[in-house]
Amino acid sequence: MINLKGIGASKGVAIGKAFIVKEQLAVINKKLIQNVDAEIKRLENAQEEAIIQLRKLQEHTLDSVGEEESLIFEVHQMILQDEDFIGRIKEIIRTESVNAEYVVQCTSDEYSKIFDEMEDPYMKERAADIRDISKRLIDILIGIKGQSLSQLDRPAIIVAKDLWPSDTVQMDKKNVVGFITEEGAKTSHTAILARTMQIPAVVGVRDIFASIKKGEEIIIDGAEGNIFINPDENIRNHWLENQKEYKDALEKLNRLKGTKSITKDGIEVKVNANIGMPEDVEMALENDAEGIGLFRSEFLYMNSDKIPSEEVQFKAYKKVLEKMQDKPVIIRTLDIGGDKEIKYIKIPKEENPFLGYRAIRISLDQVDLFKTQLRALLRASIYGNLGIMFPMISTLEELRRAKIILAEVKKDLTNEKIPFSSQVEVGIMIETPAAALISDELAKEADFFSIGTNDLTQYTIAVDRMNAQVAYLYDTHHPAVLKLIELVIKNGHKENIWVGICGEAAADLTLTEKFVAMGIDELSVSASSILEIRQKIQGIDLKKS
Ligand code: PEP
Ligand code: MG
DSSP states (O other): OOOEEOEEEEOSEEEEEEEEEOOOOOOOOOOBOSOHHHHHHHHHHHHHHHHHHHHHHHHHHHHHTOHHHHHHHHHHHHHHHOHHHHHHHHHHHHHHOBOHHHHHHHHHHHHHHHHHTOSSHHHHHHHHHHHHHHHHHHHHHHTOOOOOSSOOSSOEEEEESOOOHHHHHHSOTTTEEEEEESSOOTTSHHHHHHHHHTOOEEEOOTTHHHHOOTTOEEEEETTTTEEEESOOHHHHHHHHHHHHHHHHHHHHHHTTTTOOOBOTTSOBOEEEEEESSGGGHHHHHHTTOSSEEEEETHHHHHTSSSOOOHHHHHHHHHHHHHHHTTSEEEEEOOOOBTTBOOTTSOOOOOSOGGGSSOTHHHHHHSHHHHHHHHHHHHHHGGGSEEEEEESSOOSHHHHHHHHHHHHHHHHHHHHTTOOOOSOOEEEEEEOSHHHHHTHHHHTTTOSEEEEOHHHHHHHHHTOOTTOGGGGGGOOTTSHHHHHHHHHHHHHHHHTTOEEEEOSGGGGOTTTHHHHHHHTOOEEEEEGGGHHHHHHHHHTOOTTTO
């Protein structure tokens, strides 16, 4: 019997006593002040103190969790020093002669509302950062000391309305075995940190304070988002068993780090990671990715309110390449249209967007947009081992045209004496049955193929991947899809190019053996699936099956 249900934010089973974190809510009254300069000085002192606290937190996180996680506190420091934010607070204090904590609260509400109203879930979550920073400032101004999660004396499950990123990293990992929050989503900082720290967590649970009391025994099933309160003996034993199995499995997987993905009969398959943002590299490395098989670059565009400049893109690509050192990084050029929209790139309303103006079709039509991305990619190429990949190719001409534009960009860079690597591989995604069927010809002009089974399945079976009503038909195991995959691998190998899969099917453990038997060279999956796939591959023996 499940007592509460939320969003499973971090896998694993936790059993412990509830530790309720009641927020000490600051009472903020609006007060008129006489001495504006003194009030601004008070704000500046709080700002200084907040920066000191954040710097300490950043160092602590760097040591105890990792660099990527510690960066959030750098961002908080930057926001605190941002003239836009602090300047606005000072301006209101000056013009309205009101107390600093009141103005901080109003400015926080104003700014966080802007982020809250954004559609992009990543940007939405930034509202939490603004609130976190503002709360820190207000607590300092009012003199509130927060409840510390760093010194719990026994294993506890933290139950809180929400956890500030700063709370999560301070948690004493030994004694915090899990946490439950009323707010939050899968992409919130807290959820991401929980996954990195491998602490089971459930977020977005309604009415937790009415349902859970201090000291009650709680079980969390972080995979499914289930919570059991005061479980009986049977439920307790069941989950204890489950917890043991989960820990054993995790330990076994962790032991595979540093090993290769080779079958018992000696066939090696590269297992790479799919990423959506430069920050995801950390998780990829943590899970021992052998490279990045797909960097969906469109997220850079979707997280921006204008076309990201060449410089912004260059920095993002460089960051990924540097972090991956000499490991291969395949960056896919812009793939929008279909289900992915970008406000500032006009796509006319279409009857069938998945069959319309999308991916490479847009890049070949809006050449300036394409060239900006290619320049940024080539400039970044000297920092690592880059491959460029074109999405949604359906004709040979498209590949040729894309390569001509790439050659033009290379020529421009050469003329401008801007260096780029001469080793960049240029490959394509095989996502349309047309591309699969002419893969013999495409293989003569591409350096690699990466099969996008998500789209290949929808186009082969004529089933919209977004339509729940026909979802029963959407099946990568369909013999037509598998035949096309086999054909693509065969045609690629005839021309001595490597062939990978980067759609979701690459992580489908029930297909791994089939793909290996077909001769797949690479599987690119989300970071959390890498070790599972490696384990599966290491268990395969094609000679015996
Ligand atoms: C695919 O189609 O399989 C793929 C990897 O691309 P996306 O899911 O981004 O369309
Ligand atoms: Mg696709």
